[in-house]
Amino acid sequence: MSSLIPETAPFNEDQRAWLNGFFSGLMGIQDGQNPNAVMGAAGLSGTTLPIPETAEEEDFPWHDDSLPIVDRMELADGKPIQRRLMAAMAQLDCGSCGYICQTYAEAIAAGDEGNLTLCSPGGKETKQMVKKLLKEEGGGGASANGKPASNGSTASNGFAASNGESASPFSRSNPYVASLIESRSLNQEGSAKDTRHVAIDLAGSGLQYEVGDALGVFPRNCGELVAQVIDRIGADSELPVTSPTGPKSLRVALSDDYCLKEPSDELLESVLGRATDAETKTTLTSFLEDGVPDGFDVLDVLELTDCSELTATEFLEALDPLNPRLYSIASSMKSVGDEVHLTVGKVVYEREGRVRKGVASTMLADRVTEGGTVRVFVQPNHGGFTVPSDPSTPMIMVGPGTGIAPFLAFLQERDAAKSPGDNWLLFGDQHEAFDFLYEKELKSYAESGLLSRLDTAFSRDGDVKVYVQDRMREQAAELWKWLESGAHFYVCGDASRMAADVDRALVSIVENEGQLSAAEAKAYIKKLVDDKRYVRDVY
Structure with missing residues (x-):
């Protein structure tokens, strides 16, 4: 069948095919029929089908990662909620959230994404601004208290699809359980740093990556921190619970599925409701309004007052999900085959008399030994961050x-x-x-x-x-x-x-x-x- 859509119409091949199918179905044109004959029989001879107007490309003046968040919000002032939410993001389109800034904001505004903590480059200031915007809007994609509507991220945004997904069945929503080949220190003795060359085996996974892509790694929380948290709420570590990934013990659920870093507003409110002294109440109230201090984690919140009556179920429902970390891939498959290499800086520091650890970096450096497993997926690169298509380009x-x-x-x-x-x-x-x-x-x-x-x-x-x-x-x-x-x-x-x-x-x-x-x-x-x-x- 010839095309109903003129070649001069401003559509790509997929759009043209869809429109041809739509109008063919609308007029009952079958394969092999001449569309002009059908139109003539219908008394539409010489009629030109209406061509929908192409949407004018929208300008996002705040989509500049060099602008401070206050300037971005000013540029988005008066725009619909999804655009103001976009302005609150870090503007890097890094894919760490499983989206790009625009689609993550749109998913939150539509209520399709309840996790408000996915913009890791934006950190606390993005989270606080998103909460503020949703509160002003009357809820949006989150509950009134700012807690995500669900503990799971849909991440079905098409970010990866827009860059081309691997034929492998493994993805962010279905990570591959890979074996660690090595985690080798790159710094020499005497350095203040501990940077690791991490090699992971992808053999048999079908996962493919291009240079410039990132590897998503689902971390596990430190066992020592998990034990301290469980002790603080007075629970049995082997208590059966149901997490977003299924039934398991409380210890395993806290290790694999829940964020023990920055506390959620729901946890702050839950502990606030149990606080008995004015000073603690004032502190928690300020945290809810302004955000917690850098490095302040879930255990810090639990230590503010007696939380022994907080049930394991109540506690888990008040936690944010443990999001994957993205690492720039440090290898080419043309060179290393079915392996993927990373360069990971181990994060360890002391705060308030307690050692704090980067959850993914210390896992890869210390807690997973050679032959141990990590859950991974490939996140395609964004914005052309790869080698030039012309091999002679400098x-x-x-x-x-x-x-x-x-x-x-x-x-x-x-x-x-x-x-x-x-x-x-x-x-x-x-x-x-x-x-x-x-x-x-x-x-x-x-x-x-x-x-x-x-x-x-x-x-x-x-x-x-x-x-x-x-x-x-x-x-x-x-x-x-x-x-x-x-x-x-x-x-x-x-x-x-x-x-x-x-x-x-x-x-x-x-x-x-x-x-x-x-x-x-x-x-x-x-x-x-x-x-x-x-x-x-x-x-």
Whole structure:
């Protein structure tokens, strides 16, 4: 059957096929029939089918991760609730929530997503703003007290689908139980850090990934913390309970399914209802209004007052779900086969006389031994964060600390493909003697010529702290030359400080070396972003 939709109509192939089917069904046109004949018989000869108007592309001026949340909210003022919720997100489209900022906000506004804690880059300020907006709106996708309407994330947003999902049956909602091959320390003795090279076996899973993708890891809480929490509510650790993933013991449920980090509003309210002294009530009330202090966790809340009468069921119902953590993949399947590698910084610090641990980082560093299992899924990259499609295109990669991870994958990919494009890496950390992550590999790439340039910045080795953005300024003329030759510019790492400093340095270099005005330099950078030549994976 010929098409009912003119070739000049502004639709893609899928839209055109759907519309053809719709109008064919509407008019009773069967396969093999001439649509013009059917239309003529219906007295519609010469009639042109109405073509729906294409929706005007919506502008999201707040969708800029460099803007503070107060500025983003001002830009979204007066917009519908789903757009104000979008402005409250971190604007990174990082996929850590299983959505992008727009679709996560829309799912909350529609009531399809009840978990308000999924925007990990936005952290506390995003969570508090989302609660505030929903309260002003009269509830939205959450209950009046700000607690998610359900403990499970739907994550059926199409984020992965929009980037192309693996043919594997394993996904965020059905993670693969993989074996840990190794968790090897990358820092030398004397370092203040413990950064791990983590290798995980994907053989038999069917999981595929591209360089620039992330690996989602479902963590398990520290057994010591779980035991302290159970002791605080006076429960039996082997008490049978039903968690979002099925029946299990209280100990296992708290280990695998519930967040013991930042407490939910429902838990704060539950403990507030049991508090007997005015000071504790005032403290809990301020937490509900302004959020808890950084590092303040579920056990801290339980220690504020006697919670021995809080039943296990009441306690679990007041907790947020334990969300997966996303790590930039540090390997190319062309190089490592059915493995996936990560670069993980172990998080351990002391607060109020108690050691606090990063739930996923310490699990991968300490609690899962070789041959042990972890639940994982692949999260496709966002916004073009991958090697250029043209193998001859130059790349500039800025990745201090664990931000080196995706660029190891980029280099492995280009090495395996024998790509002729030049590659420039800027890496930094604290001390060259202790913290030169992947030193052997990177120097080998430099010697072979795969790395055309390798510039390092070790901030604690001199009287003056030097960072990757300082190295950029030192090599401003060369960097500008690379950009003008068509290089892609990539950044991975800390969003709040490093990435912001690198961005300022880049704008300054473009302005000075290109002899441009401030406005022209910003326009140049925007063009790089629009052309997917300036891409960031920041968190």
